[in-house]
Every structure is written in C-alpha cells, then in structure tokens.
Amino acid sequence: MAPAEAYNPPMPQPSPDGSTFVPFRLALGEAILSGTALVPVGITTLTELLPVLRRLEQSGSEAAIEGLASRGQPISCRQACSACCDHLVPVTLFEAESLSFAIRAMPPPQQHALADRFRSALQQLAASGLNDRIQAEDWIGDTPSARHIVLDYLYQRIPCPFLVDSACSVYELRPFACREYLVVSPPAHCADPAANAVVRVNLPLRLFPILNRIGASVFDDTRGWFPLVLLLAWMEADPHPGDSVSAPGLELFHEILTGLGASAASA
Numbered sequence: 001m002a003p004a005e006a007y008n009p010p011m012p013q014p015s016p017d018g019s020t021f022v023p024f025r026l027a028l029g030e031a032i033l034s035g036t037a038l039v040p041v042g043i044t045t046l047t048e049l050l051p052v053l054r055r056l057e058q059s060g061s062e063a064a065i066e067g068l069a070s071r072g073q074p075i076s077c078r079q080a081c082s083a084c085c086d087h088l089v090p091v092t093l094f095e096a097e098s099l100s101f102a103i104r105a106m107p108p109p110q111q112h113a114l115a116d117r118f119r120s121a122l123q124q125l126a127a128s129g130l131n132d133r134i135q136a137e138d139w140i141g142d143t144p145s146a147r148h149i150v151l152d153y154l155y156q157r158i159p160c161p162f163l164v165d166s167a168c169s170v171y172e173l174r175p176f177a178c179r180e181y182l183v184v185s186p187p188a189h190c191a192d193p194a195a196n197a198v199v200r201v202n203l204p205l206r207l208f209p210i211l212n213r214i215g216a217s218v219f220d221d222t223r224g225w226f227p228l229v230l231l232l233a234w235m236e237a238d239p240h241p242g243d244s245v246s247a248p249g250l251e252l253f254h255e256i257l258t259g260l261g262a263s264a265a266s267a
C-alpha cells in the first residue's frame with residue numbers, strides 16, 4: 001500500500017507491547033472527531049489494524065449518536081436487538097480474515113455449532129434460489145435491482161449464523177456493515193423495510209467503504225466484499241488478504257484516516 005501523501009509521522013513512543021498512542025483529528029463534515037488511538041508501531045497488516053479501526057468507528061458513531069439524541073432523535077438500536085440480523089450482510093475481506101481467526105480459535109463444540117448454523121443457512125439459501133444472485137450481483141448499492149435482492153433475501157428469514165439466543169456471538173468482531181447500520185425508526189420496521197419506513201442514520205464516519213475499496217483494488221478478482229453467509233465456504237481456501245496490505249502501523253492508520261477524511265469531504 002502506498003504511503004499517504006505528505007505524511008509526517010508523529011514521533012512514536014513505543015509501549016512494551018509495540019504500540020504507541022497517536023493523536024488524531026478528523027474533519028467529518030461540520031464536526032471534528034479528535035482523540036488518541038493506540039496503534040501498532042511495527043509492520044502491521046490491515047487485518048491486524050482492525051481493532052484500532054473498530055475503536056475509531058465506535059468513537060465516530062458515539063459522537064453521531066450523541067448529536068442525534070441532543071436533537072431529540074435517539075437511535076433505536078440496542079445491543080440485545082437482533083431485528084436486522086436476518087438481513088443480507090456484506091463482509092470485507094479483512095474482516096472475514098479477522099472472523100476466520102476467531103472461529104479457528106473457538107473450542108470445537110462452539111465451532112461445530114457454528115458450522116451447523118452456517119450449513120442450515122446455506123440450505124435455506126439454496127432452497128430460496130438466491131444463491132447465484134447474491135454472489136453474482138452487486139447488491140450493496142442503492143439501485144432498484146440491489147433493493148430487490150436485499151428484500152428477497154430478507155423475506156427468506158435466514159438468521160445470521162452468528163446469532164445465538166437473539167444476540168450476536170461475535171459482537172466485538174461484528175462487521176462494519178452491522179456496526180454502521182443504525183436506525184432512528186422503530187426496530188420492528190427493520191423486519192419489513194418495504195412496508196415500513198426505515199430511517200437509517202447517515203454516519204459521517206464509515207469504515208466499510210474504505211476497507212471495501214482497498215480490498216477491491218488489491219484483489220481485482222473480487223469486489224472487496226462478499227456475503228457474510230458464505231464466510232465458512234470462503235475460509236476453506238484459508239485466504240490471508242491482510243498479508244497483501246501491510247505497512248508500519250502508523251502509516252497504515254494515517255492512510256485510513258486520509259481516506260475517511262476524503263470520503264467525509266466528498267459526501
């Protein structure tokens with residue numbers, strides 16, 4: 001990955017675990033998000049940088065949520081709510097790798113139970129006849145065709161395989177597509193967006209498009225994302241996309257910040 005233009009790295013002060021605190025300031029429209037991130041100093045893959053990016057995304061979302069609440073528009077999403085967990089969810093290649101590490105580290109009974117839930121989801125998907133469409137078509141855009149696929153999938157009511165007892169079993173690692181799906185409309189509306197208006201929060205800081213773009217530019221035989229329901233099948237080839245996007249952690253972090261700032265400026 002090419003270093004960001006005019007990058008003047010802060011003087012690193014490595015901690016014993018090889019990370020350093022980096023102050024950041026990000027213009028997101030009219031708002032400024034500033035803080036400090038604990039970033040690895042050494043060569044870091046984009047997958048290894050994800051914990052830092054998840055904390056960054058959380059800071060941005062919290063700021064947006066506070067802003068909405070102060071204007072009398074509290075978000076409806078709660079940790080225990082799973083109203084959107086039978087939606088068609090895209091996962092970027094780097095998040096898929098991160099989830100694959102977590103899955104392989106699970107105790108065997110948990111892995112088997114998860115594999116069973118994936119199998120059952122794939123059986124429902126095969127019976128629906130949607131398998132080819134969700135693989136061949138680009139359904140993350142805002143087009144009539146994308147909206148059709150998303151709704152057709154939703155009406156199959158295929159629960160996300162990570163959903164256990166109505167809660168996300170990988171909450172800390174859940175994809176950015178899940179983190180960035182916040183609504184101010186009633187949760188029940190998420191069950192049938194065609195019949196009920198779902199009012200999504202337009203987050204100024206979104207990591208999904210950035211990771212997606214990087215994945216697509218590095219692996220030109222992919223879109224940079226794929227349907228989360230196909231994760232176990234994707235893992236069979238044991239891919240490691242992060243290995244192809246590595247740099248000193250500070251440089252990688254700065255490059256992501258630059259991309260986020262550019263996205264916010266063009267929004």
Ligand code: SF4
Nearest residue numbers: 085160162163168178
């Ligand atoms: S990964 Fe978690 S939050 Fe995302 S759809 Fe699955 S269960 Fe829901």
